[in-house]
Amino acid sequence: MTAKHSAKEQTVALIGANGMLARMVRERAPQGYLLHLFDLPEFDLTDRDQVLEVLTRLSPDVIINCAAFTNVDGAETERDLAMAVNGTAVSTLAEAAIMIDATLVHVSTDYVFDGSKAGPYVESDQTNPQSVYGETKSSGEQSITASDLTKFFIIRTSWLYGPGGNNFVETILRLAGERDELRIIADQVGSPTYTADLADAIFRLHTIATKPQSMIPSPYGIYHFANEGSCSWYEFACAIVEEGRKHGLPLKVREIYPISTEEYPLPATRPTNSVFDKAKYRAISGAPIPDWRESLHTYFLQREIKE
Numbered sequence: 001m002t003a004k005h006s007a008k009e010q011t012v013a014l015i016g017a018n019g020m021l022a023r024m025v026r027e028r029a030p031q032g033y034l035l036h037l038f039d040l041p042e043f044d045l046t047d048r049d050q051v052l053e054v055l056t057r058l059s060p061d062v063i064i065n066c067a068a069f070t071n072v073d074g075a076e077t078e079r080d081l082a083m084a085v086n087g088t089a090v091s092t093l094a095e096a097a098i099m100i101d102a103t104l105v106h107v108s109t110d111y112v113f114d115g116s117k118a119g120p121y122v123e124s125d126q127t128n129p130q131s132v133y134g135e136t137k138s139s140g141e142q143s144i145t146a147s148d149l150t151k152f153f154i155i156r157t158s159w160l161y162g163p164g165g166n167n168f169v170e171t172i173l174r175l176a177g178e179r180d181e182l183r184i185i186a187d188q189v190g191s192p193t194y195t196a197d198l199a200d201a202i203f204r205l206h207t208i209a210t211k212p213q214s215m216i217p218s219p220y221g222i223y224h225f226a227n228e229g230s231c232s233w234y235e236f237a238c239a240i241v242e243e244g245r246k247h248g249l250p251l252k253v254r255e256i257y258p259i260s261t262e263e264y265p266l267p268a269t270r271p272t273n274s275v276f277d278k279a280k281y282r283a284i285s286g287a288p289i290p291d292w293r294e295s296l297h298t299y300f301l302q303r304e305i306k307e
């Protein structure tokens with residue numbers, strides 16, 4: 001094994017490397033970050049022996065965990081697998097990070113909250129997941145915070161979309177291309193998040209932690225990150241169709257109707273309010289966070305280039 005990497009170069013084990021967020025992490029990694037990619041089927045996060053063996057052999061400076069069981073409704077019937085990936089496996093990553101003195105960056109979700117708060121959620125707010133997916137993600141968070149690992153970032157995010165994934169933006173574009181009318185839930189409010197902005201935030205936080213003077217006070221801990229502003233799923237859908245039309249997509253849809261959660265029952269309960277307070281991230285990074293409309297527009301521009 002070579003000597004542990006120079007002060008500048010950061011070796012990263014990127015877990016769940018083929019997922020939607022991870023693809024963007026690969027694209028946005030700043031110079032000096034050397035990424036090693038791990039995903040199913042070769043690498044199974046639930047295989048503790050394999051995870052410990054692979055990570056101790058690589059001995060990365062950073063483990064970025066983008067892997068998860070992300071099928072929110074599917075988790076209601078596949079609790080064991082969801083818990084194995086989102087809960088138990090995260091404790092293996094924390095264990096590995098302690099063994100090799102790596103920083104663990106773990107991505108979590110707004111679904112750890114029950115959504116009953118009147119205002120935006122701060123990091124220290126009580127979690128109270130209402131779905132199996134939320135429970136398993138909350139368990140993953142706890143396995144890090146209850147461990148002896150001090151060098152970690154848990155970054156909670158919400159309503160994620162970006163290239164290469166099943167996400168609300170692509171679903172709405174598909175449906176708007178097929179149907180005359182759409183009915184979209186208007187009584188759940190949150191903040192859409194473009195994967196490019198989240199990937200940048202991940203590296204910004206990690207870069208801060210690599211600067212020696214930043215260690216007092218410690219930058220590690222839990223952060224909320226989403227695009228600025230908030231909307232309902234209905235408002236998000238209207239904005240997606242508007243952007244789609246601006247970008248010349250052949251959309252058939254004529255009307256979008258706001259409906260209530262009760263009118264569109266799903267297996268998993270979602271929070272009514274999942275808006276984040278992001279002051280902690282803004283304070284430490286000093287970086288502005290793009291508004292969700294602006295980032296949606298950027299996504300459409302990127303989409304156009306890639307088409």
Ligand SMILES: NC(=O)c1ccc[n+]([C@@H]2O[C@H](COP(=O)([O-])OP(=O)(O)OC[C@H]3O[C@@H](n4cnc5c(N)ncnc54)[C@H](OP(=O)(O)O)[C@@H]3O)[C@@H](O)[C@H]2O)c1
Pocket residue numbers: 015016017018019020021022038039040043044045046065066067068069070085107108109110137157158159160161165166
């Ligand atoms: N998407 C959202 O709206 C949203 C919102 C809030 C938070 N988040 C969080 O953001 C993170 C990234 O989400 P995403 O949407 O990018 O997820 P994603 O597209 O579903 O990607 C997850 C990746 O993890 C892999 N994976 C699943 N089980 C694994 C295992 N046992 N071992 C190794 N890899 C495994 C998946 O492989 P397969 O595809 O082969 O299963 C996939 O490549 C997750 O932590 C998620 O909980 C997402």
